[in-house]
Amino acid sequence: QVQLVESGGGLVQPGGSLRLSCAVSGSITNIIRMDWHRQVPGQQRKMVAFIGNGNIPKYADFVKGRFTISRDFAKNLVHLEMNSLKPEDTAVYYCKVSTFDDVYWGQGTQVTVSS
Helix, strand or coil: CCEEEEECCEEECCCCCEEEEEEEECCCCCEEEEEEEEECCCCCCEEEEEEECCCCEEECHHHCCCEEEEEECCCCEEEEEECCCCHHHCEEEEEEEEECCCEEECCCEEEEECC
8 A cells, every 4th residue: 555654844934944755655666756735725736846757846836946846766755845935835735646557645744834
């Protein structure tokens, strides 16, 4: 059974930084893409960043220049380094992993940006 476990969320002041991590465990093969998404209550889940097997990251415009996604291919980990955080970055952040056949989601980790 495949499991995605996010960690690293929490409360941070505006302008601060957090690093999220997502560990993928279980029998999973042929990962083609790893994403971070976020969701605010009452709103649709939005893609924040993703990275494919070419190791080329893509970002939503609202995080470009502030967030960095990285992937550890050997350990099936994906990280999201978040800098210059703003109150509007407050959300539950979800890890998503796509293979040729399936899509898996983590349970989410809360990020709150507030003074």
